[in-house]
Each structure stands twice: as C-alpha cells, then as structure tokens.
Amino acid sequence: MSPKRIRLLIWKEFKQLRRDPLLLRIIFAMPILQLIMFGYVVAADVTHLPTAVVDLDHSAVSRQVEDAFAGSGYFVISAHPASEAAVRPLMDTGAVSVAVVVPEGTEAALTRGESAPVAVIVDGADGTTSGVALSYATQIVQQVNTRRLAAAGVDTSAVPGLDARVRVQFNPTLRSLNTMLPGLIGLICMISIVVVMSQAVVKERESGTLEQMFVTPITPAEYLTGKTVPYALVASAQALLVAVVGVTWFRVPFNGSIWVVVVGLVLFMLTVLGLGLLVSLVSRTRHQAQQTIMFLMLPAMVLSGFIFPLESMPSVLLPVAYAIPLTHVLVVMRGAFVHGAGFGDLAGPLAALAGFAVAVFGAALVAVNRRLKG
Amino acid sequence: MRRSLARIGAITAKEFRHLVRDPRALGVVLLLPVLELLLFAYAISFDVDHVPTVVLDQDQSAASRAYLTAYSSSDFFDVRGTVSGLDQIDELFRQNRIRVAVVVPPGFGRTLAEGGQGRVAVLVDGADTQAAAVGKAYATALNVQYGARLAATWTDRQGGGAATASAGMLEPRMRTWYNPERRSSLFLIPGLVVVIIMIVTVQQTATSLVRERDLHTREQMQVSPLRPAELTIGKMLPWTLLAFVDLGVIVALGLGVFGVPFRGSVPVFVLASTVFILACLALGLIVSAVSPSLETANILALVIAFLPSFLLSGFAFPLSSVPGWLRAVSYLFPARYMVTISHGVFLKGAGFAELALPLAQLSVYAVVAASVATLLSRRRAR
Numbered sequence: 001m002s003p004k005r006i007r008l009l010i011w012k013e014f015k016q017l018r019r020d021p022l023l024l025r026i027i028f029a030m031p032i033l034q035l036i037m038f039g040y041v042v043a044a045d046v047t048h049l050p051t052a053v054v055d056l057d058h059s060a061v062s063r064q065v066e067d068a069f070a071g072s073g074y075f076v077i078s079a080h081p082a083s084e085a086a087v088r089p090l091m092d093t094g095a096v097s098v099a100v101v102v103p104e105g106t107e108a109a110l111t112r113g114e115s116a117p118v119a120v121i122v123d124g125a126d127g128t129t130s131g132v133a134l135s136y137a138t139q140i141v142q143q144v145n146t147r148r149l150a151a152a153g154v155d156t157s158a159v160p161g162l163d164a165r166v167r168v169q170f171n172p173t174l175r176s177l178n179t180m181l182p183g184l185i186g187l188i189c190m191i192s193i194v195v196v197m198s199q200a201v202v203k204e205r206e207s208g209t210l211e212q213m214f215v216t217p218i219t220p221a222e223y224l225t226g227k228t229v230p231y232a233l234v235a236s237a238q239a240l241l242v243a244v245v246g247v248t249w250f251r252v253p254f255n256g257s258i259w260v261v262v263v264g265l266v267l268f269m270l271t272v273l274g275l276g277l278l279v280s281l282v283s284r285t286r287h288q289a290q291q292t293i294m295f296l297m298l299p300a301m302v303l304s305g306f307i308f309p310l311e312s313m314p315s316v317l318l319p320v321a322y323a324i325p326l327t328h329v330l331v332v333m334r335g336a337f338v339h340g341a342g343f344g345d346l347a348g349p350l351a352a353l354a355g356f357a358v359a360v361f362g363a364a365l366v367a368v369n370r371r372l373k374g
Numbered sequence: 375m376r377r378s379l380a381r382i383g384a385i386t387a388k389e390f391r392h393l394v395r396d397p398r399a400l401g402v403v404l405l406l407p408v409l410e411l412l413l414f415a416y417a418i419s420f421d422v423d424h425v426p427t428v429v430l431d432q433d434q435s436a437a438s439r440a441y442l443t444a445y446s447s448s449d450f451f452d453v454r455g456t457v458s459g460l461d462q463i464d465e466l467f468r469q470n471r472i473r474v475a476v477v478v479p480p481g482f483g484r485t486l487a488e489g490g491q492g493r494v495a496v497l498v499d500g501a502d503t504q505a506a507a508v509g510k511a512y513a514t515a516l517n518v519q520y521g522a523r524l525a526a527t528w529t530d531r532q533g534g535g536a537a538t539a540s541a542g543m544l545e546p547r548m549r550t551w552y553n554p555e556r557r558s559s560l561f562l563i564p565g566l567v568v569v570i571i572m573i574v575t576v577q578q579t580a581t582s583l584v585r586e587r588d589l590h591t592r593e594q595m596q597v598s599p600l601r602p603a604e605l606t607i608g609k610m611l612p613w614t615l616l617a618f619v620d621l622g623v624i625v626a627l628g629l630g631v632f633g634v635p636f637r638g639s640v641p642v643f644v645l646a647s648t649v650f651i652l653a654c655l656a657l658g659l660i661v662s663a664v665s666p667s668l669e670t671a672n673i674l675a676l677v678i679a680f681l682p683s684f685l686l687s688g689f690a691f692p693l694s695s696v697p698g699w700l701r702a703v704s705y706l707f708p709a710r711y712m713v714t715i716s717h718g719v720f721l722k723g724a725g726f727a728e729l730a731l732p733l734a735q736l737s738v739y740a741v742v743a744a745s746v747a748t749l750l751s752r753r754r755a756r
Contacts, residue, residue: 023670030677040700041685047695091551092728094714097694117547124551124561124721129692135511142518165493166513169467171500174510179503195676199669287585288396290672294577295406302413309505311425311473314416331470338501345468 001225005218009226013200017230027196027234031188031242038184039177039250042307049133051098052079052090059107061148065118068144069100074136087121097123098133110148170255170338178253181246182333183306185239189265190272190326193235194297197276198289200227201368206286220369228273235269256336260343260350264332267353271325274361281367300326325360328352381600385608389582393612403578407570407620408627414566415559415632424452425509427474428466431456435483441494444520445476450512463497473499474509486524560635563628564720565689568712570624571647572654575617576679577672579610579658584671587662606751610655617651638719642726646715646733649740653708654679656743663750683709708743711736 017024051069055062069075079096081087087099101119109116120137122130171178204210213223246252275296283289302308303317304326313321321327328349335341335349343350393400429442446453451474457463463475477495486492496513500506586609600608628634661678665671685691686700687709693701704710711732718724718732726733 020667020670022664022666023673026670026673026677030673033677034681036700037681037685041691041696049694089728092718092722092724093731094718097692119547119549121549121551129694132507132511135515138515166496166498166510166517168498168500168506168510171503171506174500174503174507176503179501191676195673196669199672285396286668287581290581290668291401294573295409298406298410299413305502307504309502311423311502311505315424317416334501335468335470339468339470341468341470345465345470348469 001219001221005222006226006229009218009222010230013226013230017234027192028238028241030192031184031238032245034188035181035184035242035245035250038180042176042180047074048076049074049098049129050078050096051075051100052081052087052096053077054081054084054087054099054101056083056104057102057106061107061110062102064148065100065102065141065144068140069137072136072140074133074140084119091121091123094123097129098137100137170340177246177250179334179338181242181250181252182337183330184246185242186265186268186326186329186333187301187306188238188242189235189269190300191297192238193231193269193272194276194279194293195290196234197228197231197273198279198283198293199286200231201277201280202283202286202289205284224277224365224368228277231276232269232273236265239265252337254337255340257342260336260341260346261333263343264329264336264346264350264353267350267357268325268329270357270361271353274357274364277364277368278360281364281371300324303327304330306330322352325353325356328356378601378604381604382608382611385600385605386611389609389612403574403616403620404623407574407624410570411563411566411624411627414562423450425450425474425505426472427451427453427476428455428457428463428472429453430458430460430463430475430477432480433478433482437483437486437492438478441478441482441492441520442476444516448512448516450509450516467497467499470501473502473505474513476513489528559632561717561721562690563624563632563634564716565687565713567621567624567628568650568687568709568716569683569689571617571621571651572679572683572709574620575613575651575654576658576661577675578616579613579655580661580665580671580675581668582613583609583659583662584665584668602752606659610659613658614651614655617654618647621647621651634720636720637723639725640719642724642729642733643715643719646712646719646729646736649733649736650708650712653736653740653743656740656747657708659747660743660750663747663754678707682707686710687713689713705735708736708739711739 053066053069055066066077070077075098079090081090081099084099084101087096087101090096091099099119099121101121103117103119106116106118118141120134120141122133122137124130168174201210204213218226247254279289279292279296283292299320303313303321304324305321306326310318310321310327331349332346332353335346339345393403427445429445431438431442442453445451454472457466457475460477463472463477466472466475475497477497479493479495482492482494494517496517498506498509498513583606625636629636657678658675661671661674665674682704683689686693686696686704686707688704689709693704693710696704714732715729715736718729722728
C-alpha cells in the first residue's frame with residue numbers, strides 16, 4: 001500500500017467527477033430537493049380537506065355542526081350543495097373529498113331527546129386522507145355533543161368515566177420531518193453511493209482503462225481504496241449537508257450521541273460501497289449496472305420502513321424487511337435523533353449493520369481481488 | 375415518406391435487437407413493474423395494526439384488569455407483556471421494542487367506584503409519525519368507547535338513566551365512497567400504473583439515447599441517410615411499445631388479481647395514457663439532451679421522474695395538505711394529471727365530462743414538452 005499512489009487515484013477520480021459539471025451540481029442539489037419533497041409531502045399532516053356541507057335542516061344545530069367542522073382546521077368548507085345527490089359530481093371531479101350531510105328534522109329529533117344521524121361521506125379513492133378524515137369527523141361530532149350537553153346543563157359529574165391522557169413521547173407534536181430527516185440521511189447515502197459507485201468500475205472496463213491500470217504498479221488494495229474513498233467522501237458530505245440543513249433550517253431536534261450516528265453510518269456506508277462494487281463487477285455495461293440498481297433500490301425504499309411503517313406490513317414480509325441494511329440504519333438514526341438512544345439501546349441494529357458490512361464488503365473485496373488478479 | 379418509414383422501422387428493429395441481446399434490460403422493463411406492483415399491493419398500506427404494546431398496572435384492581443383487557447382483545451394493540459416501572463417503559467421505547475405503553479396509576483378502581491373519572495395514561499412513540507398518529511387515534515377511540523361503556527353500565531344500574539336521556543345525541547354515520555372497505559391496494563394500484571410508466575419511460579429513453587451518444591454510434595448514424603427526427607422516433611418507438619405492454623400488464627394484474635374495479639370510460643383511459651406516455655418520452659428526450667454523461671442522465675432522470683411521480687402526483691400522499699408553492703411545482707410533472715385521470719376512471723366511474731380539465735392540461739403539457747424536447751435536441755445536434 002503506497003499512500004502516494006492512493007492519493008493519485010483519488011485525485012484522478014475527483015478530476016473525472018469534475019469533468020461533468022452538471023453531475024456535481026445534481027449530486028449536491030439532490031439531497032436538498034429530497035429533503036424538501038419528503039419533508040413537505042410525506043411529512044404533511046392531513047389538514048384543509050375540501051369539504052361540502054349539505055344542510056337540509058337549516059337550524060341552530062346544523063349551523064353548530066358546520067361551525068365545528070370549519071373551526072377545526074382540518075376541513076375547509078368549499079361548497080354548499082342543495083341536496084345529497086349534488087355531492088356526487090363534486091366528488092367525481094375531486095372538487096371535494098369530504099361531505100357532511102345534516103338531514104331534515106335533526107334539531108326536532110334532538111329536542112325530543114332522540115339521537116339524530118349526521119352523515120359523513122369521504123372519498124375512498126384517497127386512502128390516507130379518508131381514514132384520517134373519518135377519525136377527525138368522529139371527534140368533531142362528539143365535541144358538538146359534549147358542548148350541547150354542557151349547554152343543556154346536564155349534570156354528568158356523578159357518572160363514572162375515563163380521564164385518558166394519550167401522550168406522544170419523544171416527538172410530541174408528531175412532526176413527521178423530525179423522523180423523516182434521520183431516515184433521509186441514510187437513504188441519501190445509499191442512493192448516491194450505490195448509483196455512482198456501481199458505475200465506477202464498469203466505466204473503466206467499458207473504456208478499457210481497467211486493463212491499463214493493471215500494467216501499472218498499482219495493487220488491487222490500492223485500486224480499491226482509491227476507488228471507494230472519493231465516493232464515501234462525497235456521500236459523507238451529502239449526509240452532513242442534509243443533517244445541517246435539517247437541524248438548522250428545518251429545526252429537527254437531535255437528542256442523541258453523534259458517535260452513534262457516525263458508527264451507524266460508517267458501517268452502513270461500508271455495506272453500500274460493497275454493494276455498489278459487487279453490482280459493478282457483475283455488470284458488463286453501465287446500463288446494466290444502472291438497471292440492477294433500480295431493481296435493488298425500490299424494494300429497499302418501500303420495505304425499510306422509511307415511508308410505510310413496519311407495523312403495517314404483513315408478517316410474511318418482515319424477514320425480507322430485516323434482510324435490508326437500510327431498515328437497520330433507519331432504526332439507528334431514528335433512535336439517535338428522536339429517542340436519544342445510546343450504544344446499549346441500539347446494540348441489536350448496530351450488530352446487524354456490522355454483520356452486513358463484514359459480509360457485503362468482504363464479498364466485494366474477494367470478488368475485486370479475483371477479478372483484478374485473474 | 376415510405377422510405378422514411380422504412381428507415382424508422384430499421385432503427386426500431388435495431389433497438390429491439392439490442393434489447394433482446396441484453397436480457398437484464400428487458401427484465402427490468404418487464405419484471406420491475408410486476409415486482410413493484412406486488413410490493414406495493416402487499417407491503418404498503420397505512421393500515422397499521424398489531425402495534426407492540428406493554429401495560430403497567432399500578433392499581434392491580436378488578437377494574438384496572440378489566441380496562442386493560444380492552445387493549446389485549448383489540449386487533450390494533452398487540453400486548454407483549456406487563457412491566458413494573460416507568461423507567462422500564464422508557465428503556466423499551468429507546469430499544470425500539472414497543473410503540474405504545476398503557477399506564478394505570480394507583481387508585482383507578484377506587485375512583486371509578488366512587489363515580490369519578492379514572493385517570494389513565496397512554497404513551498405513544500413518536501419516532502414513526504405515521505404509526506404514532508394512527509396509534510393515538512386508536513387509543514383515543516378505545517378510551518372514548520370504554521368510558522361510554524362505563525357510563526352505560528352505571529346508568530343501567532341507576533335504572534332508566536335519568537341523566538343522559540334528557541338531551542338527544544348527534545350520531546355520526548360514516549360512509550366511504552368508491553372504496554367502502556378502504557383497501558389500500560384499490561387506490562394505490564391506479565396511481566402505481568402512472569408511477570411505473572413514468573419511471574420506465576423517462577429513465578429508459580434518457581439513458582438509451584445518451585448511451586448511443588457515448589458509444590459514438592451517433593456519428594455513424596449521421597453519415598447514413600437517416601434524418602435526426604427519424605433516428606429519434608426510431609429509437610423511441612420500442613420504449614413506447616414497451617410502455618404500453620407495461621401498462622397492459624399492470625392493468626391486467628390489478629383488475630384480475632387484486633380486484634381493482636374499472637368503472638369509467640375505457641377510451642378516455644386509452645387516450646389519456648397515450649398522451650401521458652408521449653409526455654414522458656418528451657421528458658426523457660429533454661433529460662438526454664441536457665445530460666453530458668450517462669451518470670448525469672441517470673441521476674437527473676431519478677430526480678425528475680422518480681421523486682416527483684412518487685411524491686408529487688397524489689398517488690399515495692394527498693396533495694391537498696402540502697404547501698401551496700409545492701402544489702404549484704407538482705403541475706410541472708405529468709404524473710399529477712394522469713393520477714387524477716387514473717383514479718377517476720378506475721374508482722369513480724368518471725368519463726370524458728368529468729375528466730376534461732386534466733385531459734386538456736395533460737395534452738397541453740405533452741405539446742409543450744415535445745416542443746422543448748425538439749428544440750433542445752436540435753440545438754444539441756448542432
């Protein structure tokens with residue numbers, strides 16, 4: 001191992017990166033774009049749902065219901081169709097996604113002491129919204145009831161009941177960005193290393209510079225170091241950029257230890273570097289390498305729990321999810337950022353990451369050695 | 375004209391031969407959509423259940439045990455065990471072993487017997503906000519129900535229930551249109567069609583065009599009688615055909631295997647898909663024209679095809695909740711219009727009248743994108 005030769009190789013790699021000015025710009029713009037998109041889209045809480053109110057009762061109660069919906073912040077009353085039939089075209093075109101129908105005779109029924117139905121219709125074509133809208137609507141109708149009971153002066157003090165405090169620990173405002181950002185750091189490391197790294201060796205093979213390399217005194221170990229270090233550095237810079245922008249601009253709290261994050265990321269980077277090298281070695285052309293990456297990356301994004309919680313996955317798929325390194329780095333990053341967890345708490349996922357790093361990077365080393373010697 | 379068609383045909387045949395010779399590329403184009411469909415249909419849902427839960431019963435009374443059974447008998451909470459102290463709960467949270475903890479403080483049973491409000495605390499882990507939001511809602515609902523049950527038992531025991539019957543209650547009746555069981559696959563698959571087509575067409579056309587340039591076969595083409603437009607059309611035709619094959623496969627799987635309904639107009643869907651595929655091809659052409667290298671084309675396609683179609687199309691994440699400026703950005707990508715159309719024809723039974731607006735927008739988009747693509751690639755060729 002000659003440090004000078006490694007330095008030259010690294011310098012060569014950076015020079016090649018700089019030759020394509022657009023690439024470098026995209027490499028550093030991409031994490032920020034992702035941060036903004038994931039931060040604002042996936043992290044968006046369901047609010048301001050366009051809502052139609054069909055008031056067939058025209059009474060104090062129906063106005064109370066409408067005010068409760070309008071004042072909740074979750075619904076924006078955007079239409080007042082004259083009948084329930086008129087809701088259909090509004091929902092067909094997607095102009096509203098919720099409709100509240102107060103039938104005729106509601107107030108009369110209530111004054112007789114009977115219960116009166118209020119219909120809440122949600123657009124099931126949008127699964128996430130419809131579920132959330134239903135639970136908000138239930139809460140709002142219950143609030144109207146409570147307020148009416150209180151106004152009627154009903155004495156409920158002697159009735160036993162529950163005083164339940166449902167509290168969210170660690171991220172009390174349920175701000176999704178706080179949990180999205182730590183995951184995004186891992187994801188960006190993976191995308192940028194795997195996408196660029198997988199091209200690195202194939203490119204040299206395609207253009208024939210790999211053979212030229214072998215007639216020089218460079219050893220396989222030096223070649224490997226020179227090849228991986230630049231991309232690891234670029235990915236670390238990206239991760240740092242996302243972390244800094246996230247913590248300073250988006251005000252994501254960091255509760256844990258930096259060392260946990262560093263150890264977790266280093267182990268993870270070794271794994272993805274190995275993965276990129278392996279893909280590069282089994283592909284004959286850059287196009288093939290890129291396609292293989294697409295094939296691997298999508299399941300990783302979907303099954304790792306980055307967007308969709310692991311709890312919502314069928315249990316048959318859980319072993320697959322745990323076979324993905326990204327799943328474990330997500331646990332480590334979220335643990336450190338949100339829970340403030342230390343090495344002891346995260347021993348399990350860190351050990352899994354170490355295992356992946358040894359297995360994948362080891363396999364890549366063996367494969368590269370064999371290829372370079374043979 | 376006839377000669378021109380023959381030349382385009384020759385290029386298309388050449389492209390197909392490239393494809394067949396590279397089985398991995400063909401596999402990606404034909405298998406990736408199926409794999410994605412299976413993944414999304416089976417793995418993804420926001421319907422969280424079996425949330426790992428522990429309980430801490432500091433009261434140890436009949437009432438507290440009865441209350442805690444409400445959790446173990448629900449499908450949502452998966453009660454993994456009982457702990458003996460609050461510090462243990464904290465540790466389990468940090469080790470990521472539980473998502474919810476229920477604490478019943480001492481005196482719970484006595485308070486209820488005296489007709490008071492029994493205090494309980496439900497702690498939800500906020501580290502996964504999706505799961506936490508659902509968990510919070512479920513816990514609240516469970517407690518409201520249990521409280522109502524307590525009150526009802528009490529009123530029964532009082533005989534007649536003098537206190538609550540004097541005022542009528544509003545009763546919410548919930549209905550979900552188009553997708554009454556709210557199955558995630560039903561709304562994800564129509565959107566997924568769009569996402570997959572966009573990824574496959576934009577990325578594949580962009581990279582295959584750049585590769586041609588990289589291998590310098592383009593110069594060879596230019597000395598042939600081929601006109602640039604013929605070359606481009608010939609190169610893009612195979613991808614257009616493959617995009618339609620993908621579309622057919624996904625729609626067939628969705629309808630046949632996953633029971634997604636098709637309630638709307640078939641011609642509208644075919645027309646819209648054609649315009650959409652053309653728009654995607656134009657985007658692919660734009661990417662190839664501005665990218666100096668294959669890596670750049672690759673990452674650029676990822677940035678403009680993958681992320682926006684996934685996040686800014688309304689396919690899984692509602693656009694009504696994102697900030698206005700970002701909603702404006704979503705109009706820059708064709709997936710947004712197509713997802714609206716797709717949801718309309720699959721689930722809502724929409725026809726031409728309901729979808730005229732997004733169709734018109736999509737058509738304008740396709741024309742603009744195609745013009746920009748032509749302009750850029752002409753400048754590039756010079």
